[in-house]
Amino acid sequence: MFRLYGNLFLENPEQRLDEGQLASLTKLMAAIQSLENRTAIAREKEYNLEDKFDEFKARETLAWRELGVARPPAFLIPPAGSLDAPVACHLHNPTFHVEDPYKAITEDPSSPTIYQLSQAGFSSGNCFLFDHVSRRDETEIYLSFYPDKVRHIHENFALELRRQMKAVVEICWGRSVRKRMLECVDLVPLPLWGEYKDVTLHLEYENGQFVRFVVFVYHPQFFCYRTTSSESGRKWRGLYGRQQDLLLTVAARLGGITYHTGFYEHQHNPGVYGRLSAEQRATKEHLIAEALAQLRIASPELFKEMDTRRASCTSWDVQEYAPEIERTVAPVTANTTAQGGFPEVISYDTDMRRLNDSFSDLNLALRTECSLPSTIPTDLALQYSELTLISEFDLSPEALTSWIQSQEGLKIQGKPIGTNDELVLSFRLLHRFGEAQIPGSVILIAYSVAEAYIYNVCKTRKSSIQDLIGPPTDPHRRIMHLKCRKCAKRVHDTWFAYYARRDPEVYVCQTLEAGCGRLECSGRTALIPANPWQKHIMARRGELENAPKDTGGAWAGYIIRSRTESQDLPDVVKIACLGCKQNQVETTQIDARPRWTIERIPRYLAPRRRCSVCKQLKYWRPVSQTIAIIDTPTIAHIWGKMKKEGLDLNEYPRLPGLFFANMPVEDKIKAFKKAKMDRNNKGTD
Structure with a gap:
C-alpha cells in the first residue's frame, strides 16, 4: 500500500501509473512530505478571530452606507470552529432559510446545509467552518446584484481566514466556491488512482510552498433536487451520491477525521432538511424583499439590466420556426370555397395559449422542485444553481425533462429527446443561424430548448398568406x-x-x-x-x-379517382389503427377524404398516420370488412418499375386491370403501347 498523507492509503502507484505520471507524483510527494514535517503555519501574532471579524463587519457596513443604503450588521455571520482544526469547510454564504435568521451563528442546525454537514461528520468540533460571503442573503441575490466594492471586502476576509487557518485539507462546497478558488488560488491538480481513480485532489501553493489539499465537492443543496422514489432519482443518487462519498472519504482520511461512509448514496433523505413553518417562510420572504429593496438602491444599474432582461420575450437569439401566419386562421376543409366559412374544428390560437401557460407552469414547477429564487429569471437562476453540474439530460429535473419530452414539436419522427446528443441537435434546430452559443451545461441547454420552442411557436406573427x-x-x-x-x-x-x-x-x-x-x-x-x-x-x-403541384405521387392522377369520379362512393370511411389492433385494442378515426382506385370494384387507399394511442406510424384499415384495400407502396412500386423502363403512364389509357396485372413488366409495356396505339387509331378513324 502507498500512503499519500494522513490516513489515506492507495494502491502501489507503480502498478497503476505510467512513467510520466510517476515522475510528476515523485515531485509532488516531496512537497507533500514537507507539509507533514511542518508543525505550524506562519500565523500573525495574537490573531484574534473575534476582533478581526468585528473589523471586517465595520468595513462592510461602511461600504454599504457609502453606496447609499444601511444594511443590518446582524446578518453578518462569523465563522465557527477553531483555526487550528485539521479540516476546513469552505461554504459560499448563509441564507435566510433558517428558523431564526437573526441568530448570528454559522453552525445552525435548522440550516439544511449545516444539518447535512453535521450528519455526514463535519462540525465545529473537528472542522473550521467559514463562508466565502459572510452576509446572510440568497446566493442568487449576491451573484446578481452585489457591487464589486462589497464583493471584494467579503472575499478578502475569506482569503485572510484561509491564510490564518492550520487546516491541511480544505473542502470547498459548491460550484460558486470552486469557481472563485480556481481564479484566486495557485492550485496544482493531482488525479488519484485505483479505488479513488474518479477523484482529483488539488494542491495549493503559496509563495512557492505547498500549504494544503483542496477538495472540491458538490454543495449539500445539490442532493435535495432528487429523491430515490423514481428510477432516475436512484440513478442520480448512484452516480452523484457515490462520487460525493468518495470525495469526502478522501478529504476526511487526509485530515484524520471520520466521515460517515455512504452518507450521500444511501442515507441522505432530502425530505428532512430545511422544513420551515408558515410564519418562518413569511419572515424569509419579507427579508428577501427587504434585501432586494436595499440592493436596488446600492446597485441601480444591475437592476436596470435585470429589468430589461425580464421585459424581453426571450434571453436567447432564436429564429422563427412556425410558418409566417396569423394564429387564428380557420381550418381548411374538404368543401373549401373562395368565400370561406370554415368550421372551427381546430383552434391553434387556443392551443398556443395553453402551450404558453404550460411553460409558465414549468417555470413554477422548476422553482418549487429545485428551490430556485423568484427574484431573477429562471434561466439565470439555473445558471447560478448547482444544477449546472448535471451531466446527463435524463438526470435533469423531472419537471423539465417531462415537459420537453411531451412536446410534439420537439420530437423528431415522433421520438422525444432522450440523450445529450439529441438535446444539442434540438438546440441547433431552434437556433438555426448559429449565433447562439451552446451553453456549457446540460440543464442550461435543456431550458434554452424549452424557451426557444415557446418563443418560436407563440410569438405574435402576421402574414400575407393567412387567407390561403x-x-x-x-x-x-x-x-x-x-x-x-x-x-x-x-x-x-x-x-x-x-x-x-x-x-x-x-x-x-x-x-x-x-x-x-x-x-x-x-x-x-x-x-x-x-x-x-x-x-x-x-x-x-x-x-x-394557383393549383398546387401534385407531389403526393405522380401515379395519383392516373390510378386514383378524382372527386367527381368518387361521387358514388362513401364520403367518409371509419378506419382502425393496425398497431393498436395487434395489441388487441381498437383505435378508430374517420377518414373524411377517402381515396379510391379507378378499378371496376374500387379499392380504398389505406392512409398512413401516427396513432395518438400506440404512438406508432402505421397504416389504417377500414373497420368494415367489405371494403377492399390497397396501400401506397404497392402502387408506387408498380409505377416505379414502369417508370424505370421509360414508360410515363400519364400518356397512356387508364387501364387499372392491366396496371395491377400479375405479369412481367415487358409484357405490360407492350400491352400499354398497344392500347395507346389502338386509342390513337380509333381517334384517327
Whole structure:
C-alpha cells in the first residue's frame, strides 16, 4: 500500500501509473512530505478571530452606507470552529432559510446545509467552518446584484481566514466556491488512482510552498433536487451520491477525521432538511424583499439590466420556426370555397395559449422542485444553481425533462429527446443561424430548448398568406413529420401543420434562409414532409393561389379517382389503427377524404398516420370488412418499375386491370403501347 498523507492509503502507484505520471507524483510527494514535517503555519501574532471579524463587519457596513443604503450588521455571520482544526469547510454564504435568521451563528442546525454537514461528520468540533460571503442573503441575490466594492471586502476576509487557518485539507462546497478558488488560488491538480481513480485532489501553493489539499465537492443543496422514489432519482443518487462519498472519504482520511461512509448514496433523505413553518417562510420572504429593496438602491444599474432582461420575450437569439401566419386562421376543409366559412374544428390560437401557460407552469414547477429564487429569471437562476453540474439530460429535473419530452414539436419522427446528443441537435434546430452559443451545461441547454420552442411557436406573427392556408379539420393531420429539403436529414416535427385552402390535402412548407440548423447544412432550404407521398407546396402566395403541384405521387392522377369520379362512393370511411389492433385494442378515426382506385370494384387507399394511442406510424384499415384495400407502396412500386423502363403512364389509357396485372413488366409495356396505339387509331378513324 502507498500512503499519500494522513490516513489515506492507495494502491502501489507503480502498478497503476505510467512513467510520466510517476515522475510528476515523485515531485509532488516531496512537497507533500514537507507539509507533514511542518508543525505550524506562519500565523500573525495574537490573531484574534473575534476582533478581526468585528473589523471586517465595520468595513462592510461602511461600504454599504457609502453606496447609499444601511444594511443590518446582524446578518453578518462569523465563522465557527477553531483555526487550528485539521479540516476546513469552505461554504459560499448563509441564507435566510433558517428558523431564526437573526441568530448570528454559522453552525445552525435548522440550516439544511449545516444539518447535512453535521450528519455526514463535519462540525465545529473537528472542522473550521467559514463562508466565502459572510452576509446572510440568497446566493442568487449576491451573484446578481452585489457591487464589486462589497464583493471584494467579503472575499478578502475569506482569503485572510484561509491564510490564518492550520487546516491541511480544505473542502470547498459548491460550484460558486470552486469557481472563485480556481481564479484566486495557485492550485496544482493531482488525479488519484485505483479505488479513488474518479477523484482529483488539488494542491495549493503559496509563495512557492505547498500549504494544503483542496477538495472540491458538490454543495449539500445539490442532493435535495432528487429523491430515490423514481428510477432516475436512484440513478442520480448512484452516480452523484457515490462520487460525493468518495470525495469526502478522501478529504476526511487526509485530515484524520471520520466521515460517515455512504452518507450521500444511501442515507441522505432530502425530505428532512430545511422544513420551515408558515410564519418562518413569511419572515424569509419579507427579508428577501427587504434585501432586494436595499440592493436596488446600492446597485441601480444591475437592476436596470435585470429589468430589461425580464421585459424581453426571450434571453436567447432564436429564429422563427412556425410558418409566417396569423394564429387564428380557420381550418381548411374538404368543401373549401373562395368565400370561406370554415368550421372551427381546430383552434391553434387556443392551443398556443395553453402551450404558453404550460411553460409558465414549468417555470413554477422548476422553482418549487429545485428551490430556485423568484427574484431573477429562471434561466439565470439555473445558471447560478448547482444544477449546472448535471451531466446527463435524463438526470435533469423531472419537471423539465417531462415537459420537453411531451412536446410534439420537439420530437423528431415522433421520438422525444432522450440523450445529450439529441438535446444539442434540438438546440441547433431552434437556433438555426448559429449565433447562439451552446451553453456549457446540460440543464442550461435543456431550458434554452424549452424557451426557444415557446418563443418560436407563440410569438405574435402576421402574414400575407393567412387567407390561403389554415389548420386541418382532422386533428390527426395536425402533426407533420419533417425533413430538410437540402440535406435530407430529419428535423423537428410540427404540431401546428397548415394546409392550402385550395386543396386541403396539400401541406404548406416553410422556407429557411440559412439551413435547417445542422452543422453540415447551410443556405436556402425548406422543411418538407418526411413522407415522400405527402403533397406539399411552398408558403408563397403565387403558388398558393394557383393549383398546387401534385407531389403526393405522380401515379395519383392516373390510378386514383378524382372527386367527381368518387361521387358514388362513401364520403367518409371509419378506419382502425393496425398497431393498436395487434395489441388487441381498437383505435378508430374517420377518414373524411377517402381515396379510391379507378378499378371496376374500387379499392380504398389505406392512409398512413401516427396513432395518438400506440404512438406508432402505421397504416389504417377500414373497420368494415367489405371494403377492399390497397396501400401506397404497392402502387408506387408498380409505377416505379414502369417508370424505370421509360414508360410515363400519364400518356397512356387508364387501364387499372392491366396496371395491377400479375405479369412481367415487358409484357405490360407492350400491352400499354398497344392500347395507346389502338386509342390513337380509333381517334384517327
